[in-house]
Structure formats: C-alpha cells, structure tokens
Amino acid sequence: MNDLIKKLVEAYGPSGFEDQMRALIRPEIEKYADEISVDALGNLIAHKKGDGSGLKVMVAAHMDEIGVMITHITEEGFCRFTNIGGVYSHTLLGGRVQFADGRIGVIHSDRITDRSKIYGLDKHFIDVGANGRDDCPVQVGDAAGFHREFVVNGKMLSAKSMDDRIGCVVAIEAMKRLKQTPHDVYFVFSVQEEIGTRGAEAAANHLDPDVGIALDVTTTGDVPEAIPMAVSLGKGTAIKVKDAGMIAHHGLVQLMKKRASEASIPYQLEVLTGGSTDARSIQIANGGAAAGCISIPCRYVHSQSETVHADDVENSIKLLVELLAKPMEL
C-alpha cells in the first residue's frame, strides 16, 4: 500500500487543478467500478452497484491539495503568490513547490528584520531560477502544489498532502476489498475541497445520496501544546461526531461505532473545534443527506510533513468496508 500512498501524495493537484490526480487514480479503480464518470467540475465518480436492497451512499475523498498561485512576477523574475486553501506562512520557509509541468521552485521571504515575528504570505516569494520577468517560465495565474518526498518511519508515514490523498487511498483500498454491497455506492474523488468543499457539494447535488461519508484527516491532541482533543495517532480510526462545520448524523455515528465494535476495529470519537470536510457539503446539498466522516488522525495538518499512522489507515479502510458491506439502518 505504501507504493500507492507514495504515488498519490507526491503528485501535483492543487484545488481546481486536479487533472493529474484524476489520471493517476482512474486506472487504480477501473477494475472495481461498474461505471466511472467525470462531472463538469472534475470530480471523478466511480459507481459500484448494489443489489437493490440498500441505500444510495456517497463516499468522498478529496484529491485536491493546498497550494499557491502566482500573483505577480517582479522585474527580477521572482514570483509573488497567494494561497490556494489553508496555507500558512510559518510552514513555508525553505519549502519547495512544484508546478503542473514538474518545474520546481524554492520559497524564501523578504529580509527578516524581526525573527520573533511571522510574516504574511505577501512577504514571501518563489524563485524558479529566472533571470528576469521576461525570462520567467511561470506566469501569473499558474498554480503550484508543495514538493516533498514521502517518508516511512516504521508505522509513521509523513508527506505533503496526506490531507487528503490518504483518504483517497482508503477509498481505493475499500473499493478493492468490498466484494459485495447492498448499497448503490458512489466513490467520489472530489475536487476543490480545500477552498470550501465545493466539489463534493456539486457531486452531492446531482447524485442526491441518502448517506454521505467523507474520508479525510483530522488533527490530534497528542503533540506538545496541542489544543486538547481526545484523538491520538495510532489509537484507531476516528469517527467524527462534530467539527466546526457540521454535526454528524447521530444515527450514522452510532452505526459506525457499532460496526467498529462488531469487527473489533479500534476507534476514537472525534470532536474537532476547527476545520471541516466534504461531509459538510453532502449534508446540505440537494434535499440533504445523513452525513458523517471517517477520519484518519493526522499530525501537522496543512504543513509539508503531514503524518499519519499505518494502523489508523488500515482501520479506517476496515471500518469503511464493514459499513458498506452491511445494511444501514439509520
């Protein structure tokens, strides 16, 4: 599975520019879907048919990642940029970005006069090796994702864009393992999550599911001075009860707990005070859906070293398969 993770986390795909991700994921799932389509916004939708006795279930993992977009090229050929999604300047210095064509740029900031201060994004720039504006191979409006190698530290897996390529991995693996399901399941590899869960909303609008399950990362409370939170790395998949954007469907939460207990899958309950996921959009789109989220605990979310635990990933896959393989009474 680490090969698949490496392939997905290292790929390029900031919000709105997910073409390469789509091309990577599609061959992985083709064998396991009855039908595959791409909608107007670029969501990759794989339909796995049920036996007619179940519900219509939408599973969403977003394939987009946070990134930057070039806003200005200086006379000398340095690129100023703005954020795509939640990019924070304290994570940037010394970082590298990759553009759609594979070109790499390095990030630095204007002269720092006060080291105790964090400077805004507008004080940072990207150097792509250009000698001047006319020579610059990058244009205003070009998007870039971060560039960082996937690292395996025992069971700890670190990379950029674990948020939410690890969710995509969970979805792909679950598709492989799910032999039979009573439900009409739509696996949506969604776009534009990081700029407002827009892709999943569009997909839910036209799929009109009864149940929506997002697969995404959640922060943990197990690092120094973290916001107190009862989720830790390696202690199991996390079942979302509430986050800043939604309250998960109570019946669905109960069902997830039940399925986890039945199959002896370790789980934790998640009450997240910041951030939200695609489930938020699925819940409100169209006539509404019972929505919840299986979260993969992740340290250092929205940095270039997002870190997850292999056991949590495995347990998330197991829980998703258990849920989808059996009837859902909500």
Place this chain on the structure above:
Amino acid sequence: MDIHKLLKTLTETPGPSGYEDQIAAVIEELWQPCVDTITRDRVGSLIATKRATKNGRTPPRRILLAAHMDEIALMVRDVEEHNGNGFLRVTSIGGVDTRQVFGQLVVVHGRKNLTGVVGCLPARLLPEEKQDKPFDFEDLLVDVGLPIETVNNQISIGDFISFRQPLLKLMNKRVAGKSLDNRASVAAVTVCLEQLRQRQHAWEVIAVATAQEETRLLGAYTTAFALQPDAAIAIDVTFGKGPGANEHVTHELGGGPALDLGPNVHTGMFNALKATAEELELNINIETHQRASGTDAHGLQIARAGIPTAIVAIPLRYMHTMVESVALKDIERAGRLLAEFIVGLDEEFLGKLAKGMMEEESKQ
C-alpha cells in the same frame, strides 16, 4: 389553547442541533391532531402536511412554514482526570455566549442523564492574560461531581449537554426560560395549525420544525429544496427592547410580532402579510435586515430557482441565554396572523407577487 403550558413542555425538552429526537417527538404529538401527515426527513426536520380544505387548483399550491426546533447547547470534547475526579471539557453547539454559562446547571446526556454545573478556576488562579477577560472554553469545564471511573463509564466524547432551566412566569404574561429561541415560534405555528382546523384554506400547508438552524440553517435549505413549496415563511425570534438592546432597532415585548424587510424577503410577501395584519387590526412591528437575516429565510429563499419568502418574528429579550423572555400575547398574535394569511391565499396570489416585480407580462 394554554400557551404557557405549551411553552413549558416545549422549552423544557432538550433538542440541541443534530439531536432533535426528543423535541421532535413532543412537537409531533402536538401537531398530530391538526395535520394529515407527519414525517421526519433524513437530516431530522419534522414535516407535517395539512391538506387544502377548500376547492381550488389541483394539485393545490403549497406554503411552507419553517420554525426551527433546535437549540444551542454544549458537547463533551474531552474527559480530564484530576485527583480521581472526572471533569468534562466542552465545546458549543451553536452560538453559546461563554459569558453566560459559568454557574449554570446542565444535564449531561450520557448513558443516563447526569446533572452537572459549569465551573471554572477562581479568577486569582487563572493566568495573568486571562484576568478581566470573559471565561472561554479553555477555562470552563462541566463538573458532574463523580469519580473518573464513573464518568468514563457513563459519559463519552461527543455526548451533548443541555441547559437546565425550567420556564418561569414573569409579570404581564411574560415568561422566561431557555430555548424560547425558537420554541416560541414552534408554539406560534401550533397556534396557527390549531386555528386552521376550524377554517377553510385553498393552499396546502406544510409546517416544518427545522433541524440544525443554529449551526447552519440546515433544515431550511434541505426541506425547501426537497419539498419545492410555492411560498415560504420563516418564523423565528427577534430582538426585544430591553437592557443592552435599546440603542439598536428592537421591539417592545407585547407590541406584536415583527415583519422583516430586506434581501431575504420577497417584498410582495411582506406586503401581503402586512395587509393581513392591518385587516385584523393586529399590532405588528417592522424590522429590517441589510445582508443575511440570520433566519431560516436565508436558506428557504434560494432553494432551487428561488422561493418567495417572508419572515415573521417574535420579539425576545436576552437571546441565547438561559433567561430568554417573551410575551405570550406576541406568540398568539403571530399564530393568528399566519392562520389568517393562509386562509386568504388564493389562486391569484402568485400572479400578484410576480406583478409586483414588474407590472407588464413576461414575453413568451
């Protein structure tokens, strides 16, 4: 109808956003005798339909009345042990003002209901930067007075915590209590449905107790989309004149319901409700919003290709506290206004609304 008794049941039943089962059951029982069908949808809104009782168009036009039934509350975020005792760290469901919760009694809805108090370290033990500042959820905790083992056994992360405040009678037929936002409006819809039993109406009435308004207007968006009514009215509370609120545009308790005017409201709907009130010689107030109304109307209005929407609001003091206050008379008036408005709806109504936008016919 004894509105006080009605409100006592409604306000004392817990129903935080996302956990509306208990309050929905109470409302279902109240509305059952007045309506033809009653169901709950997937996000938890309670949907009651009263068929048209006067001959008219088939199928009949439909008006949706939306009063949210959910209330603000707390949720367990973490359990902490100290000297063998279990303390709960919490977060808010909806817009809880953390200045109001210290010292309140609460009910923790664990395996069974447990009474708790909202506690905090005394000021002198809080760090320097927290002096002279309101307490926040970093400092506040819920104390159920039980050892950690019992707490772990009885309570889990994600359990909700409701406030515990019985309904109080004040002077001048006013009442005070928790969750009058928006159970006062649920009571008004109940009054309306009760009055419609005796009346003939050509439009079908869909009364919805919406879920999760306090967090994201969820029930308004989803029911309006799914049910596609021809018109909609959101019933909610608005700011009553009172301490701290007088310098804003607010309304006297007992001075009648307020009709809201602004981008979320169809001017034609507003005018029609106002005309009904004038015919009834019923006291009303007019209020305005400039951007979002902060009510279910915001969601109802843009469902699908748009729905003509209005807002009827009941003046209320001390919104989002445990001592919200309303005048019973305003609830009765709001209910009567809604009922009379519905009785007056006819086949020409939608045409009149369209004419109000532009006198000439459209070009086909």
Place this chain on the structure above:
Amino acid sequence: MNELLKNLTEAVGVSGEEKEIRRIIRDLIADHVDEWHVDTMGSLIALKKGTGASPLRVMVDAHMDEVGLMVTGFDSNGTLKFDTVGGFDDRTLLGKVVQVGSEKVTGVIGGRPVHLSTPAQRNSVVKVDAMRIDIGAKNEDAAKGKVKLGDRAAFVTAYEELGATAVAKAFDNRAGCAALVELLRARPYPFDLYAAFTVQEEVGLRGAQAAAYGIDPDAALVLECTPAYDLPNKNDVSPNVALGKGPSIYVMDSITVQDPRLVRHILQTAVTHNIPYQIRQPGGGGTNTGAIQRTRRPIPAATIAVPGRYAHTPTMMINLDDYAHVVKLAQLTLQGLTTEIVKRN
C-alpha cells in the same frame, strides 16, 4: 457620450430592491430577445435563440444590483438611521449625497463637524451607526411622510466622460450589464443564450445561484466590473489590474477557481483576435461564478471583467476602451464556444 452606460449607471437598484434598474434593462433588451421573464428572486432572465448550430445552453450573467444603504430607523429630529447593504469602507460615506426610496428623496450623509471634534475624534473613523441621512425633515413624522422604514438609498452621481475614461456610480456592475445588453443586440449565437441580469450579488451571490438553477445551462460566462488598484504605490507590490490594459480575466478568487477550460478558451480568443487582456491577480474578491458553479450538475463558469477604480464608492472610474474590449472579447468567446470545450468524461 455612451448613452447606455449613462442610463444604466444613473439608475438605482440596491441589492434586494432592483425594480427600477430591472425595468430599464427590460426596455433596452425587449426587442432583441425572444423571451424574457422575471424570476422569483427578481432577476431578469432573457432568451436569445441561437442559429441552431450548437446544442449548448449558455448563460451569461451580469449582476444588476449595486451596493447602497437602507433606512433602519428615524430620529425625533427627522434624521434617518441607516445601515449598509453590501461591502463598504465606513470612510467612504461621510459627506456624500444619496437618493432615498422610490421617490428619490435627496439626502446628505452628515456627521459631527470637524470644528466640534476633539483631536481624538478627528483621528478616528466615524462608524456607520454614528452617521445619519439628513433629508431636511423637521421631525420624525415629517421624515416618515417621505421615507419608509426599509427604503434603500443609493449614491447620486451623473455619468461623465473624461477622455478615454468615465466616472459614475455603480459601474460595478452596470458596466457588465451594459456589455450584456450589447451582446443581446448583436447577431445570434450558435446556441440558445440565456442572459441573466441577476439580483443580490453584493449580499452573497444569491440571485445568480437561483437563476443558474432555473436556467440549467451547460456553461456560464459572468460579466463583471473588478476593482483596479493601479495607483501610485511606493512598494514593489503586485499590481492587480490596471485601467486601459484590457479585459481582466479571473483565474481564482477567494471563492472559487474559474473553470480552467473556459479560461483557456477566453485567453485563446483574445490572442487570436488581438484583443488586449490582463489576468486579474488571483486571490481575494469573488464573482457570481462562485455561485453558478455550485449549482446543478454543476455548471462550468468563468468571468470577464472591466477594470474599475474606486469600487463601492460614488465615483468609480473605468476606461472606455477596456469596456469596448470586454464586449468584443465576450462576443467572440461566445461565438467560438463549442461542446468540445466544456465536455468531460
């Protein structure tokens, strides 16, 4: 003098109360479209039938509402309390002239005279709730005789051309509306074109969302007037868009990423026909694209905008060549729009 821009910018239509501007636009387009109607939200939707060459349904949006004020109360001395509708910097309001309500009662926005202000007051921003509209009424009753609670107020600025540039209120987005009127007056497109003059953009892109749902198009083009900050600036900061440099094309704003395929098509059209253009600096702001894109299946959408300085003030400024180029670019973009461009599988 561009009469179309003059008529449209001088008309009133504050978000949520767009009656006057709606009627004016209807009169301008009625003879050039096959159908029109007003939707529930108040948006004016018109159909210009295509030649039949293409099966697409295409929506072109221009919001017709403008930012303004709303009367929220009356003082006993006859002055009017108000609040803002749409985004304002409080500092733009003091000392401005407004027209209130459908009767267009003239009023001025007053505040404490500088002579009576303490040094501290002089150095602080006067907040909206401390300002009043004065229509000259002697007392509350006299004011209520002229103005109703909830009445909207708009700035009063006569359209004026200063060489290549023009000054007016509400270029955001009457410039877009004017461009859309011109598109409707031109020859038919290969496909059925649905023009949507939408309401309530300035209070959350609401009209366009409902209109897009109702029209259910295959693609949408949004015509806007985007804020330009091309003023003298000491720092080497990024210019966003500049007056006179051509139509400004959105790539990403604070709400969405514009459909890359449509953006590519617009840029190619500009290059092919030698029309100047500038990429609007990504980030910040937002247009109806954000709302249209989330509707239905969803709907691919992109934005072409006229750069305008001093947005959301009584005195906006645009360049008339930019405006003409926006019309031309939008027209050619539409004429060249094919099923291939928006197809995906």
